[in-house]
Amino acid sequence: MSKNNANLETNKKHVPTETDSSSLKGTFIFTMSIGLFIVLSWSAIFFLFLNRM
Amino acid sequence: MKNSALRVEEYSSDLDVRVAPKDAALSMAHIYIAFSAFLVGAIAGLLQGLVRGGMIELPSWLGYYQILTAHGVLLALVFTTYFIFAFLFAGMSRTHGAFSDRLRKLSWTGFIVLTIGTLLAAVLIILNEASVLYTFYAPLTAHPLYYVGLTLFVVGSWISGAALLAHYFSWKKAHKGERTPLFGYMTVATIVLWIIACLGVAVTVLLQMIPWAFGLTDEINVLLSRTLFWYFGHPLVYFWLLPAYIAWYVSIPKIIGGKLFSDSLARMAFVLFLLFSIPVGFHHQLMEAGISHMWKFIQTLLTFVVIVPSLMTAFSIFGTFEQTGRAKGGTGIFYWLHKLPWKDVRFFAPFMGMIIFIPAGAGGIINASFQMNAVIHNTLWVVGHFHLTVGSTVLLTFFGISYWLIPHLTGRKFTPFLNRLGMVQTWLWAIGMFFMSGGMHLIGLLGAPRRTAYTTYQNHPDALVWFEGIFTNYITIAIGGVILFVAAVMMFYNFIYMTWLAPKGDTEFPISEPAEDASETPKVFENWKLWIGIAIVLILFAYTIPIYDMIVNAPPGSPTFDYLIK
Amino acid sequence: MHLHRYEKIWLTFGIGSLIIFLTVLGVSAFAMGHQPPSHMAKVDPQNVRSEAPFDEPGLRQIDETTYQANIIAMAFTYQPNKIEVPVGSTVRFHVTSSDVVHSFTIPNTNVNFMVTPGHINMAEHTFTEPGTYLVLCNEYCGTGHHHMQMTIEVVE
Ligand code: HEM
Ligand SMILES: [Cu+2]
Ligand SMILES: [Cu+2]
Numbered sequence: 001m002s003k004n005n006a007n008l009e010t011n012k013k014h015v016p017t018e019t020d021s022s023s024l025k026g027t028f029i030f031t032m033s034i035g036l037f038i039v040l041s042w043s044a045i046f047f048l049f050l051n052r053m
Numbered sequence: 054m055k056n057s058a059l060r061v062e063e064y065s066s067d068l069d070v071r072v073a074p075k076d077a078a079l080s081m082a083h084i085y086i087a088f089s090a091f092l093v094g095a096i097a098g099l100l101q102g103l104v105r106g107g108m109i110e111l112p113s114w115l116g117y118y119q120i121l122t123a124h125g126v127l128l129a130l131v132f133t134t135y136f137i138f139a140f141l142f143a144g145m146s147r148t149h150g151a152f153s154d155r156l157r158k159l160s161w162t163g164f165i166v167l168t169i170g171t172l173l174a175a176v177l178i179i180l181n182e183a184s185v186l187y188t189f190y191a192p193l194t195a196h197p198l199y200y201v202g203l204t205l206f207v208v209g210s211w212i213s214g215a216a217l218l219a220h221y222f223s224w225k226k227a228h229k230g231e232r233t234p235l236f237g238y239m240t241v242a243t244i245v246l247w248i249i250a251c252l253g254v255a256v257t258v259l260l261q262m263i264p265w266a267f268g269l270t271d272e273i274n275v276l277l278s279r280t281l282f283w284y285f286g287h288p289l290v291y292f293w294l295l296p297a298y299i300a301w302y303v304s305i306p307k308i309i310g311g312k313l314f315s316d317s318l319a320r321m322a323f324v325l326f327l328l329f330s331i332p333v334g335f336h337h338q339l340m341e342a343g344i345s346h347m348w349k350f351i352q353t354l355l356t357f358v359v360i361v362p363s364l365m366t367a368f369s370i371f372g373t374f375e376q377t378g379r380a381k382g383g384t385g386i387f388y389w390l391h392k393l394p395w396k397d398v399r400f401f402a403p404f405m406g407m408i409i410f411i412p413a414g415a416g417g418i419i420n421a422s423f424q425m426n427a428v429i430h431n432t433l434w435v436v437g438h439f440h441l442t443v444g445s446t447v448l449l450t451f452f453g454i455s456y457w458l459i460p461h462l463t464g465r466k467f468t469p470f471l472n473r474l475g476m477v478q479t480w481l482w483a484i485g486m487f488f489m490s491g492g493m494h495l496i497g498l499l500g501a502p503r504r505t506a507y508t509t510y511q512n513h514p515d516a517l518v519w520f521e522g523i524f525t526n527y528i529t530i531a532i533g534g535v536i537l538f539v540a541a542v543m544m545f546y547n548f549i550y551m552t553w554l555a556p557k558g559d560t561e562f563p564i565s566e567p568a569e570d571a572s573e574t575p576k577v578f579e580n581w582k583l584w585i586g587i588a589i590v591l592i593l594f595a596y597t598i599p600i601y602d603m604i605v606n607a608p609p610g611s612p613t614f615d616y617l618i619k
Numbered sequence: 620m621h622l623h624r625y626e627k628i629w630l631t632f633g634i635g636s637l638i639i640f641l642t643v644l645g646v647s648a649f650a651m652g653h654q655p656p657s658h659m660a661k662v663d664p665q666n667v668r669s670e671a672p673f674d675e676p677g678l679r680q681i682d683e684t685t686y687q688a689n690i691i692a693m694a695f696t697y698q699p700n701k702i703e704v705p706v707g708s709t710v711r712f713h714v715t716s717s718d719v720v721h722s723f724t725i726p727n728t729n730v731n732f733m734v735t736p737g738h739i740n741m742a743e744h745t746f747t748e749p750g751t752y753l754v755l756c757n758e759y760c761g762t763g764h765h766h767m768q769m770t771i772e773v774v775e
Contacts, residue, residue: 023379026387027371028625034367035632038415042640045419048498049428052729053653118759186759192736193719193761275664275720275735315621340722340731342658342738349655350645357637364633368626418637423644424655427729431722431757500726502757508765513753515726570621608661608737614719617694617761 072143072562073151077462079160080146081552083139084459086168087132088548094127095541102489102534106527107507107520117506118184118618125187126178129293129443130206131171136451137296138164138213141240143458144299145217147562148236149224152216156223160216167209173202184618186504188286189262191278192611193618197266200258207251207258214244225579232574235319236303236564242323243295245585246288249592250331253284265613272610276343277603283334284596291330291359293443295323297450300403301370304454307563308399311377314369316571320578322362322369328588329359332595339426348599349423355595356421363414370407398475399456399467399563405483406449413441416494431504433530434497437490445486449479452544457560459551466558474547481540489533495525656732656742658713664736667691667717678702681711690714692721692734695763697754703772709745710771721767722758733758746773 072080097120103109104117111117142160146152152160177183182196189195189203221237257278264270306313313319335352338344374393383389394400416438420429429435456475460467497503501519510516520527577583622630647653667673672689676698679687688710691698697714704710714723716736723740724731730742746752756767 024372024375024623024625026389027368027375028629029386030371031364031368031625031629032632034411035629035636037411038418038633039636041412041415042419042422042636045428046422046425046643049425049729052428052727116762118762118764184762190720190759193759275737279720279735318622338733339655341733341735342656342740343661343735344657345659346648346654346657349657350648353644354641357641360637361630361634364630365626368623368629372623372626418640422640424648424653424729425644426655427731430731430733431724432731500724500755502724502755504759504764505757506765510753510755510768513751513768513770515753516755573621606661609663609665611664611719611736614694614761617719619762 070147070562070564072146072462075157076142076146076152079152079157079164080139080143080458081462082164083135083142084455084462084548084552086171087135087139088545090127090131090135090171091541092545094124094132095538095545097121097124097127098541099534099538102531104507105505106531108528108531110507116181116184118186118504119178119181121504122184122186123175123178126174129187133293133443133447133451134167134206134210137243137292138167138210140296140300140451140454140458141217141243142213143462143562144236144303144564145220145240148234148564149220152220153223156216156220159219160213163209163211163213163216165209166205166212170202170205170207170209173205174199177202181619188282190282191262191265191273191275192614194266194613194615195618196615197263200262200266204255204258204263207255211248211251214248217241217244232316232567232571233579234564235313235316235567236299238320238578239295239299239302239323241581242327243292243299245581246295246327246330247292249585249588250285250288250292253281253334257281268613272612274603274607274610276341277600277607279338279341280334280344280596280600280603283337284331284592285334286337287334287356288330290439290443291326293447295326297403297406297447298322298366300450300454301366301407303565304457304563305370305400305403306373306377306565308397309374309377309393311373311380311565313565313568314372314376316568317574317578318365318369319568320574322365324578324584325362325365326359327584328591329355329362331588332591333359335595335599336421336426339423340430343603344599348595352595353421353423355591357418360414360418363410396472396476398472398479399453401476402453402456402479403450405479406446406453409441409449409483409486410446413438413446416441429497431502432497433493433501433503436503437493437497440486440490440493445482445490449482452478452482452547455544455548455551457563459548460555460558460560461562463552463555464557465551465555465560467560468555471547471550471555474543474550478540478543478547481536481543485533485536485538485540487533489530489537492524492526492529492533496522496527496530499525501527656740658739658741660739660741661737662715662739664716664718667715672713673715678704678710685709685711687711687713690723690769691717692723692756692767693717694719694721694761695756695767697723697767697769700769701772702769703774704746706746706749706773706775708773709743711741711743713739713741715739719760720758721756721760724755724757725752725771726755728752731757746771749773749775 177199183199185195265273302319333356336356378389378392381392383392716734721734752771754769
């Protein structure tokens with residue numbers, strides 16, 4: 001486990017865009033939640049549509 | 054320390070870059086009309102909410118459909134168009150230099166034609182000669198001069214648009230080989246979109262409606278007219294949205310003290326809007342006869358493509374926030390959010406608009422979903438939807454722009470007092486919209502129709518439900534409408550304050566410096582001939598066969614029906 | 620042009636969802652017959668009553684449980700204004716307009732379509748519950764638009 005983690009750390013250093021000051025983790029989580037919201041609301045109305053058939 | 058010192062310098066040097074005074078006068082002329090229309094439109098909105106809830110009755114000289122026409126025309130057409138031109142003229146002057154006298158004259162001509170059209174339409178609405186709603190579907194018939202007014206409105210906007218385009222292209226000529234400023238690039242995409250879109254409404258109004266309303270022809274092809282209208286109607290909503298996106302991409306990064314995340318992605322998003330927001334009008338006609346399933350589905354597919362640039366925008370804008378927050382020392386996954394200027398209404402109002410765009414966009418995807426459209430078509434859900442999109446996302450962004458645009462143009466200060474008023478205004482608008490639009494969405498799912506005066510359908514139980522729910526109730530909508538009206542009056546006061554009352558001084562017109570990657574932006578983005586060409590090919594693909602069929606296999610046409618609206 | 624890795628994932632997820640929505644809609648529509656109402660038949664809007672089926676508006680039985688309802692929408696009512704079917708019936712609504720644009724909408728069902736003059740539009744619904752169903756017009760058609768309605772009695 002800890003070995004894995006250490007590996008991840010070194011891996012990270014190879015990706016220059018992922019340094020902490022330019023990380024886009026928050027953006028990623030935010031946009032993915034938007035996606036989830038879209039999927040859920042669309043599905044809700046689709047099931048309403050099927051229900052009313 | 055070093056960083057902030059740098060920023061102060063930048064800020065003060067930016068103050069020198071002003072909208073030229075003569076251009077400011079032109080821009081302000083648009084602002085006066087925009088906010089006057091806004092106030093009257095908001096009064097109409099308040100009355101509608103109260104009437105539908107059965108809380109008041111209109112006096113006999115004022116019709117429900119008359120004020121509804123006024124509301125739609127004043128807010129969705131007049132306020133938006135005037136504000137957009139005010140913003141674009143000022144922004145082009147700020148980023149591309151003062152307009153030449155010749156072009157400024159052209160812009161004033163556009164303004165005058167636009168205003169004559171607006172006044173003509175307004176007079177006919179007041180006389181109750183034009184209660185056909187802002188979509189004026191045939192064969193309901195307004196006074197023929199109403200259509201003339203609409204024509205002048207479109208022609209005026211074309212003249213103004215031509216001035217903006219000419220200003221951009223003369224800059225481009227003088228700066229051969231340079232990348233054009235993002236503001237100008239986005240303005241051109243918006244105006245080109247508008248001009249191509251208006252061709253549809255111009256054809257139906259000039260060739261179908263005016264001859265028919267004046268009695269030169271006996272009949273009108275209703276389906277063709279509706280199709281030409283919606284060829285225009287969908288890009289119309291992007292004409293409202295794109296200027297808001299311009300502020301998000303170009304001004305907001307500067308306001309929060311950062312830089313845009315990516316220049317090429319921003320340009321690409323606007324190109325995609327230009328290409329895909331026109332050949333999609335059938336998504337407003339999914340429930341009507343005479344258009345085959347296949348063509349409806351093809352346009353549904355194209356509609357889904359135009360969602361993609363908005364997905365890109367969500368990432369770009371939030372990415373800009375995150376990078377700025379982190380550059381200012383923010384850490385963690387979300388902790389950097391604390392570094393954003395939450396107490397600055399110039400940021401907060403558009404930000405609220407962005408958040409509201411999440412349910413607005415999700416609703417839009419549902420609306421466009423082919424057969425599923427039957428669940429919501431012409432119910433209050435739709436009204437709830439566009440009060441989020443244009444009524445909140447676009448409007449809150451425009452309010453956010455006003456807080457610096459108007460004082461900048463009038464040579465006054467953006468004061469802490471104004472900021473506080475703006476913050477309260479933004480919250481009130483959001484809360485009012487939560488009740489009004491939330492109520493409308495849900496009551497719409499229960500079948501409540503849009504564009505319908507107070508009625509219980511002879512006390513039918515399915516209709517009484519709309520007056521009895523806890524949240525799903527016309528009263529919820531009316532309460533939301535009252536809160537919104539208070540917010541609207543506040544905004545009108547803010548306009549007055551910024552125009553005449555605020556202390557004299559300077560307010561910055563925020564324009565972000567180019568993004569890090571701006572030098573790598575591919576040249577092909579500047580190739581307008583290519584994009585316009587592709588847009589036309591897509592339009593021809595999506596519309597030629599169905600429109601040919603509508604003309605060749607048309608049923609006998611319809612006469613005028615003007616007595617139904619009086 | 621450079622796309623951030625997260626943006627790639629986000630756009631893949633977003634576009635992927637859109638493709639799934641379209642596939643579900645497409646299969647449901649084209650393979651299972653849940654098409655949006657897009658009837659192609661036409662009439663002369665100024666003489667709708669001169670030809671079948673609108674010369675005799677009303678209900679016609681097609682087989683044991685299927686009916687066809689031929690209805691004329693006009694400002695501000697429908698003709699006929701009331702129909703009655705046994706519970707469990709499937710009704711095919713064929714509707715046209717003798718004046719302006721209307722709609723034919725039964726709240727809480729998927730029957731909600733536009734009625735444009737010159738065209739006949741169509742939808743089908745199976746009434747599995749008894750009751751008095753409201754039909755309303757949700758397309759603005761003039762000063763009396765909010766009075767435009769009819770009822771469907773579904774009886775045991
Ligand atoms: C004071 C704030 C507002 C209130 C209380 C309000 C209220 C309403 C209500 C109750 C309706 C529905 C009427 C019906 O379908 O019978 C309506 C329709 C509409 N509203 Fe608003 N609204 C407000 C602001 C806005 C804004 C800011 C915009 C756009 C910029 C807008 C655009 C529209 C449009 C386009 C319609 C549809 C008109 C039609 O169906 O022809 N509204 N509004
Ligand atoms: Cu649309
Ligand atoms: Cu109606």
